Amino acid sequence: MYNRKGEKNQNKAKNSSILSSKALSKRIEEIFLRFSSALKTAQIYELNNLTFIEQIRSLFSLIEEIFTEEGQALFQFQENTLFLNNNRIKFDLVSFHNFKFLAGEFRRKEIGTIRFEPGLDDEELAEFVGLLANSREKKDTSFENFQTELEYKGINHILIEKIHPYDPSVRLKHEQVKQVAKKVYFKSITHLKESFDRHKENKKLPWKTSRRLIQSIVNLINQDESFMIGMTNIKNYDEYTVNHSANVAVLAVCFGSRLGLEKEEMIELGLSAFYHDVGKLDIPKEILDKRDKLSEDERKIMEKHTFHGVEKLISLRDSNYLPVKTLYVALEHHLWTNFSGYPKFWKRNKIGLYSKIVKICDFFDSVTTERPYRDHVLTRDQALSLMMEKSGTEFDPALLKLFASMVGVYPIGSLVSLDTQELGIVMEANSEVTFMLRPKVKIITNRKGGKIDGEIIDLTELDPEKGNYKRTIVKSLDPNKYSIRVSDYFLTL
Ligand SMILES: [Fe+2]
Ligand SMILES: [Fe+2]
16 A cells, blocks of 8 residues: 555665754654654554555655665654664754653653664554554553564564663662663573574574663663673573673673763674674584694684684574674684784784674683683683783783773672681772772671671771771682682672
8 A cells, every 4th residue: 555665775875974963853853743643643543544644654754764864763762862873862842742742652662762674664664653553552551562563563674672771760779780680691691592592493593682682781781880790700501602602792792881882882792792603503512612622623613613603694694684793703703903813814904893892801701611621710810810911912902901990900700808807709890990909899708717698898998997998808819719609699689
């Protein structure tokens, strides 16, 4: 019943002239006017109503114009603020009324983000608006239910994401953040395991779910970065590659947040980290876990996981959506900053930023994890000092410095002995550079060495009488030698 359009804009360049912010606001105002009217009409009439069809046509052509000008159309709602393609949109008073109406409708279904993808046609758009209007009548207004309905109707070019905890309207309490963080972390592991298993049957990688999980990680990091970094102390919860990929993703997203990347960039970085080792899936376990030195042939097979990663990402993608940076990361995450490492004959004269970040996080997680071929697992501060020795050769010096400040001189999760003879676990780095040696520490043994569930102490605390610090770190210790599982202290919080 409608004209099919959309595909033609798929490749229109992002490079094309970006609309001036005033013109963009004008266009968004129009979109919201059309969208509100179409939604109100659909709440009263059937989808074949002529007025509704007209409204959808104009709405569709406005969205198409955004594709043409900007390459994508991503709407994010945060309380009373709208972002289009990560730019904040300002409204005048009349348009704000339309925007508020729509934002209210979306919030009722817990929708925080709507992404219109190239390939959309006006028929699909009409179905979407119709569903939105009809779901008003239904009792179950949950996001999950609405999303299932979208999938059932085959609406594939309008992707929605759940409203996020960091939205001030649903800001979580401190404790809730930790609970959600644990849930998201373990869900990521299960999800990666499922994705990797699907690959064995040549099934597509479920990008949408991966995206949603990374988005949750991004939001949680905004709320409690230290706790998220702490979660990466969980090792060998599942197969190595699965657990490792989740940890690298968490660390990389934290890194991206420290670098001030935009939310969408952090999602791409997180996805790249999730799938950086996807090329390892076909490598036999005997090679992956071999205790002895790899033979020349085995080493070659191992190194090829970078190329295989790219092949898999291309062949197993489940939509047109595949950030090109994920390919670079799969290919480049074993390249050194001085271009040693592998793949050996890489012709680019620069290494991508995301690849350099993933390289750092990958190394850090890998050397701090027990593996059959590793005689000695490094503690987190040993790993950091080893990496510092490789600054400028293996790792990008500026990025490595930033990573060190992110995890701290005593990285989160380190076991430390204090001058009070107590032992503690580093829970949070001190953001003040002058206090880098004074993080927040959870006390886990008393002065006599008995295990206790102590408080989290800020080591900058002074003794009011003496005027000196109450506690100071003497040195860091290897948790394995003390049979301490650091991850337990993050899981029981
Ligand atoms: Fe790798
Ligand atoms: Fe890796």
